[in-house]
Amino acid sequence: MFRDLVDDPDNYSLEPDTFLDVPFVPTDEGVVKAMLELAGTGPQDLLYDLGAGDGRIVVAAARHYNTRSIGIEIDPYRIADAMEYAGLTRVEYLVDFIEDSIFTADISAATVVTLYLLDSVNLQLRPRLLSELRPGTRIVSHAFSMGDWKPDELLELSGVKIYKWVVPAQIAGTWEWEGWDGTPYRMELRQKFQEIEADIWKAGKAVQLKNARLDGNRLELDIQSGDTAHLTSFTLNFKDNELKSVQED
Numbered sequence: 180m181f182r183d184l185v186d187d188p189d190n191y192s193l194e195p196d197t198f199l200d201v202p203f204v205p206t207d208e209g210v211v212k213a214m215l216e217l218a219g220t221g222p223q224d225l226l227y228d229l230g231a232g233d234g235r236i237v238v239a240a241a242r243h244y245n246t247r248s249i250g251i252e253i254d255p256y257r258i259a260d261a262m263e264y265a266g267l268t269r270v271e272y273l274v275d276f277i278e279d280s281i282f283t284a285d286i287s288a289a290t291v292v293t294l295y296l297l298d299s300v301n302l303q304l305r306p307r308l309l310s311e312l313r314p315g316t317r318i319v320s321h322a323f324s325m326g327d328w329k330p331d332e333l334l335e336l337s338g339v340k341i342y343k344w345v346v347p348a349q350i351a352g353t354w355e356w357e358g359w360d361g362t363p364y365r366m367e368l369r370q371k372f373q374e375i376e377a378d379i380w381k382a383g384k385a386v387q388l389k390n391a392r393l394d395g396n397r398l399e400l401d402i403q404s405g406d407t408a409h410l411t412s413f414t415l416n417f418k419d420n421e422l423k424s425v426q427e428d
Contacts, residue, residue: 206232206295206321211239213336217343218291218317220244227251227289229281229296229304234261234274236293241270246291250276251284287311295321302326309372314348314417315395328372331394347373348396348417356415356425364413 206214214236220226222245228236231250238261240246252258258276265271277284281304286292289312294301301323308318320342324330330342351370357363358381368377375391381404389410390401398415412428 206235207339208235208239210321210336210339210341211236212243213334214293214319214321214341215240215244215246217332217334217341218293218319220246220291222246224290225249225288226291226293227286228293229284229286230294231261231276232257232295234264234276236295237261237274237276238265238268238270240291241265241273242268246273248274250274251279251281251286252276253278253280282307287313290316292316292318293320294318294323296323298323298326309346312346314346316346318344318346329374331373345373345395347393348398349420350393350398350417354415354422356413356422358411359427 220240224244224246226237226240226246226248228248228250231237231252234250234257237248237250240248250258250261252261255278258278261276262271265274281296281300286307292308292312294304296304301320302325305325305328312318322340324342325344328344331345332343334341334343347370349370351368354366354368355363362382364379364381366377366379368375370376370393373393375393375398377388377391377400379386379388379400379402381402384404386405387403388400389403390399392399396417398417400413400415401410402413403410414426414428415422416424
């Protein structure tokens with residue numbers, strides 16, 4: 180029978196030489212639903228739940244959003260229960276559970292990552308999330324933040340905070356492109372996660388950057404020339420650290 184793992188808060192089910200980075204505390208079903216909706220989870224996604232516990236996030240994604248989902252969990256006893264739960268809910272064909280560490284498991288294929296860990300563990304994971312996940316991957320965390328990596332969205336549900344980040348492309352550096360009329364633009368871009376600062380020149384003359392928004396591989400810019408109130412808007416699309424296309428609005 181599917182066990183209530185809340186009765187084992189100190190992880191006594193583990194072998195003596197097994198150490199959990201985070202004690203198991205189950206996520207409320209309402210929070211699970213809010214996390215998956217905030218991530219925009221759908222049938223096109225591959226979700227990884229890091230520290231999957233009893234598998235409820237993985238199973239909920241499969242049951243309610245038809246999402247292929249994988250749980251990473253170091254405790255084999257919890258994996259056994261999670262697999263049994265998936266079978267009872269008839270979603271075992273959509274889910275898998277892998278016995279591995281959240282710090283070493285291959286998560287590079289994920290399009291959605293869910294977390295219910297600790298602030299300190301999130302910070303340990305952060306370099307992996309930024310370097311190994313593809314730009315545009317959504318990360319949702321129940322209750323815990325990522326330090327100075329500010330969330331793209333923050334939801335509060337009955338006093339519980341749910342954070343969402345979109346993995347940004349790494350695009351700091353110098354970029355050049357042409358406007359629709361052939362006017363050359365050059366940009367020296369500085370980046371802190373998804374936050375952008377830049378110096379921009381139009382035909383060799385400095386212009387003002389009024390707004391910038393980085394969403395995965397997509398950078399939206401509003402540029403103002405001289406004293407005119409008119410803004411020129413560009414959408415720059417990047418892939419593999421290259422500027423692939425520019426749209427001028």
